Amino acid sequence: GGNEYIDQAETLCQKRALEAFNLDPQQWGVNVQSLSGSPMNFEVYTALLQPHDRILSLDLPHGGHLSHGYQTPTKKISCVSKYFETMGYRLNEKTGYIDYDQMEILADHYRPKLVVAGASAYPRNIDYGRIKKNVCVKHCFNAVA
Missing domain, CATH: 3.40.640.10 (Type I PLP-dependent aspartate aminotransferase-like (Major domain))
Incomplete structure (x- = not known):
């Protein structure tokens, strides 16, 4: 708990990153978390x-x-x-x-x-x-x- 909105933002960012490069989410994953x-x-x-x-x-x-x-x-x-x-x-x-x-x-x-x-x-x-x-x-x- 407590990270609900962070999780939503992270999921949206991952989705957009995959779309930006026309990547299939079944074959690719992206890490959008900061170091x-x-x-x-x-x-x-x-x-x-x-x-x-x-x-x-x-x-x-x-x-x-x-x-x-x-x-x-x-x-x-x-x-x-x-x-x-x-x-x-x-x-x-x-x-x-x-x-x-x-x-x-x-x-x-x-x-x-x-x-x-x-x-x-x-x-x-x-x-x-x-x-x-x-x-x-x-x-x-x-x-x-």
């Missing part, structure tokens, strides 16, 4: 955004992921940060929770087109409803979890 999550994230971003559009995501040192657009003050580290304009939101270091108030202020100033509401090393529940209501409704068309 890993990092290239998949980039594929999703390039499908939804234009070059230099803005992404707001959890900063890597605060639990985010490199593929969400990590950069240092002096260098763009990931491919995502080189292709898009990225900014990281952070944790409240006293509580260890995402600082939603600061995230909302940051989004008001930065005006991202996409908010990544996910992490690789953040063990707490994320308030997706608050992000959608207070950040995405105002500024962006989508939130990626």
Whole structure:
């Protein structure tokens, strides 16, 4: 469970790939799965955004992921940060929770087109409803979890 829509998209993509090359599905199969999550994230971003559009995501040192657009003050580290304009939101270091108030202020100033509401090393529940209501409704068309 939980992957129903991913499975539907994958099946549709396989069908279209076979049709594009006039291949018989009884004789051929195609693998349309991404190698890993990092290239998949980039594929999703390039499908939804234009070059230099803005992404707001959890900063890597605060639990985010490199593929969400990590950069240092002096260098763009990931491919995502080189292709898009990225900014990281952070944790409240006293509580260890995402600082939603600061995230909302940051989004008001930065005006991202996409908010990544996910992490690789953040063990707490994320308030997706608050992000959608207070950040995405105002500024962006989508939130990626």
